[in-house]
Amino acid sequence: MKLKESFFYTLREDARDEDSASGNLLVKAGYIKKTSAGVYMMLPLGLRVQNKIEAIIRKYMNEAGAQEVKMPSLIAAEYYENSGRMKGFGPSIFKLKDRTDKDMVLGPTHEELFAYAAKSMIRSYKNMPFNLYQFQTKFRDEPRARFGLVRVKEFVMKDAYSFDADEKGLDVSYKKMFDAYKKSFDEMGIDYRIVKADTGIMGGLLSEEFQAIAPLGEDTLIYCDDCDFSSNLEVAKVVRAKKHENKEKLPLQEVETPNCESIEEVAKYLNIKLEDTVKALIMNVDGELVIFFINGERELNETKVQKLLNATEIGFANDELIVSSNAVAGYCGPVGLNCKVVIDNEVLEMSNFCCGANKKGYHLINVNPEDIKYDLVADIVNAKEGDLCPQCGKPLKFTKGIEIGNTFKLGTKYSKAMNLQYSDVDNKLQDVWMGSYGIGLGRTMAAIVEQSHDEKGIIWPDNIAPYKFIILIMSTKDETQCKIANELYDKLNANNIECILDDRDERPGVKFNDAELIGIPYRITVGKKATEGIVEFKPRNSDTVEEVKIEDLLEKIQGI
């Protein structure tokens, strides 16, 4: 690409409406441009990067024996009605009507259509296993798009679906995809961690996420350095390091706590430790009032609650819902409540603790488990710093991640919904076992930039960069420099080496800065010493500048 005659621009100022390093750099360097919240254009450089990522994934998909197809984005709503996911996705699915008023959707994910396609193929157990995949645009009406390409409403996903006769077959197919994912992300040079996760709206037996390590990640990952345990916070079992002392029980007592509505204020006012308090979360679970009690130091885990109560929607309860329960917001305690009460395992081990008195301005102290009435007791909180590995008992580590890939053992959920069956050896009809596997391409791009940039711009890994080399002409008025640079450019192209020629009539500083901003891995500078047959060679990720004879350059480049 010769810059002078190409669509190429960079911005000098940070983008006003980008809230992540990767989003800002990709916009500033002219890779992408926002059209509306959560919707981006892929400009020439951006599309090249996406295509590189796509090519790496495609290589390992094919190697694993999967076949590429392309499903439509425009899909009759009935497919999602039949699987029950029209409700499951709720407002997140884009809905529209055709001219005859027929309900259509823009596909958010494609389990239904792949199962439908498989119906034409599968008659007998002899027709399996097989695996289909596609690179295709997904539409999800996210409540809140953010972080550049990390959370968007329209994005390209590689999704694959495996079909097997039984669970054993699914295990084999799953392992193949799992390994292909590892190879793909390894080749891209991403620092990632694989964690167990919630199956969520996909359903099924197992979900594992490929999480790129990044501080702005929206998921909290926990792992253990001493064994292979790793998990998304949302599903991790809590194992506390410190047990509560079994103190001699003291008589229950009501104390005045004026203007102390948060548990921190109460603990401070009464001069007690936060760990000796119990706090209440007054929630609306599918329209029913449920009050949860957990240790004052903990956070409620909504994924665990959702599973425990088999609920679809959980939010804070409004005042109307609370009225008949006897609870008083800010002073809510587990004694004398008139509604469904769920307590965390830990509460039963505590003694002489402090909690709300259900009376404005008052709390109870010396409360013990036998003082409270509850309906359910379970693990309903998040693990936190200091907790132990559920597998080996060593202290857990915490980090943040961006979910770039996810693999699911779906089991027979969708084959049942779509009536996808086969005849087994005994000519009995059986459900097909499915797996589904996704990678977000834009999100992967964003994760790479999050992990690999400096104050000057992006630093692409060699095999992801839109172009591997950039040739800078220091002075376009100098005919020798122009001639040498153009000859170099032609020579690289003739050898199928992709490069950019910066032949713009700009000052050197502009060219250096742009080359660094767009993150091309290797820079070749044609300047003063060109007349002596010497050019400069500099990798983006180091400060060393090397002088190279022009006749040796091709060899050097081919060695990289």
Add this chain to the structure above:
RNA sequence: CGGGAUGUAGCUCAGCUUGGUAGAGUACUUGAUUUGGGAUCAAGGUGUCACAGGUUCGAAUCCUGCCAUCCCGACCA
């Protein structure tokens, strides 16, 4: 969906309190001088002040409504 902020030149923003012909930097055009880390000088073009109403002799500025963008929450594969 709740709370908050913002919307003025391609980009980043000032002006709004106290109404009176639209501003800066950067980018762009032309010329000159420059030319190894975002040049200098001179001349020049650039706007439905998000949109719609209202108040007023007069509105970017005041009032009402509405849309969009962003942040925090809620929600989320």
